[in-house]
Amino acid sequence: MKKVLGIPFFSRPVLQVAPDLLGKFLVRRSGRHEVFSMITETEAYDGERDLACHARNGKTLRNEPLYERAGTIYVYFTYGMHWMLNVVTGEKGYPAAVLIRGLEDVTGPARLTKKFDIDKRLNKKKLGKISGLWIEDRGVVVKKCDIKKTPRIGVHYAGIWAQKSYRFVLSRK
DNA sequence: GCAGTGATCATA
């Protein structure tokens, strides 16, 4: 059973969507090539008050996709060489998103965008067959006890927000 | 452990 996740899935609060994405499949189709892999690591970024979120200083040219509707793709470039993939969640106008940090066979957020050919072309597009990037439920059951919660990676600057357990990892079994 | 790499944004 394969079900493409739609707007209702992503319209929920980011702290629900982020753990729920574990065990789902990221699918990329460009041309006649298709790659997919199970999501194993995510992080939540939750609004302007979240000092680790790109929206911490309000809307800017870069973070504008965060304010779009749920299911919008937010891809940004960092460290002069890496692309990061995020999926916007929650109410339109509320800047929150899930960072896809790892897949079953690709650990590392910049490695997975490289392998899946994800870059600025996908920024601001919507998840789905039209953009060529979407997420499927393939029936993998993830038990709550298989999800490990930890602080987010690389957000030391975020004060108290750096401590929060907004990172979700699927423990291998 | 740390260099590489360049867009972005706050500050001025």
Added chain:
DNA sequence: ATGATCACTGCC
């Protein structure tokens, strides 16, 4: 206009 910063990676 400028400089610090950066949701990272790969090689030392």
